[in-house]
Amino acid sequence: MSTKQPFLTDIQTLRDRARQHIEQGAVTAGYQADRETVLKLLNEALATEIVCTLRYKRHYYMADGLSASIAAAEFLEHAQQEQQHADWLAERIVQLGGAPNFSPEGLQARSHAEYVEGDTLREMVKEDLIAERIAIDSYREIATYLGDKDPTTRRIMEDILAQEEEHADDMAAILEALPA
Ligand SMILES: [Fe+2]
Numbered sequence: 001m002s003t004k005q006p007f008l009t010d011i012q013t014l015r016d017r018a019r020q021h022i023e024q025g026a027v028t029a030g031y032q033a034d035r036e037t038v039l040k041l042l043n044e045a046l047a048t049e050i051v052c053t054l055r056y057k058r059h060y061y062m063a064d065g066l067s068a069s070i071a072a073a074e075f076l077e078h079a080q081q082e083q084q085h086a087d088w089l090a091e092r093i094v095q096l097g098g099a100p101n102f103s104p105e106g107l108q109a110r111s112h113a114e115y116v117e118g119d120t121l122r123e124m125v126k127e128d129l130i131a132e133r134i135a136i137d138s139y140r141e142i143a144t145y146l147g148d149k150d151p152t153t154r155r156i157m158e159d160i161l162a163q164e165e166e167h168a169d170d171m172a173a174i175l176e177a178l179p180a
């Protein structure tokens with residue numbers, strides 16, 4: 001049996017490469033993705049999560065006023081989870097040597113999903129469902145783009161994607177139960 005592993009980099013090369021550019025932290029010579037593009041995509045996803053957090057917060061307080069307790073509880077839970085997604089993204093951006101963009105200026109333009117207030121409970125839920133469906137499509141695309149080039153970022157995007165799918169499912173169920 002051959003001891004050669006042609007598909008893996010040999011240990012000495014790995015060790016030598018790791019010693020170069022150590023100031024780049026988690027970004028090693030073997031990093032396969034286009035870092036600038038990944039950072040741009042992550043910052044767009046971060047903006048999306050911030051906008052979604054704000055929209056769900058608004059809906060939570062407004063639904064609370066309407067005594068719509070089941071919807072309000074879902075809105076609050078989703079707001080907290082979107083905030084968590086924003087934190088995961090910001091953390092990854094820093095790991096990749098970038099800077100998370102939390103600026104309110106241009107936030108809506110960077111975000112894929114929109115901030116729509118909605119006048120009625122039904123409109124709020126519908127807007128949340130639409131925003132989730134936008135996030136689902138764009139996050140799936142980002143995960144596919146990353147492929148094997150940056151498995152860690154892909155996994156983060158897939159974890160977030162799975163929760164957005166749950167959110168969409170929750171909103172669809174609430175919408176169905178609401179009177180037209
Ligand atoms: Fe999210």
Ligand SMILES: [Fe+2]
Nearest residue numbers: 132163164167
């Ligand atoms: Fe979501």
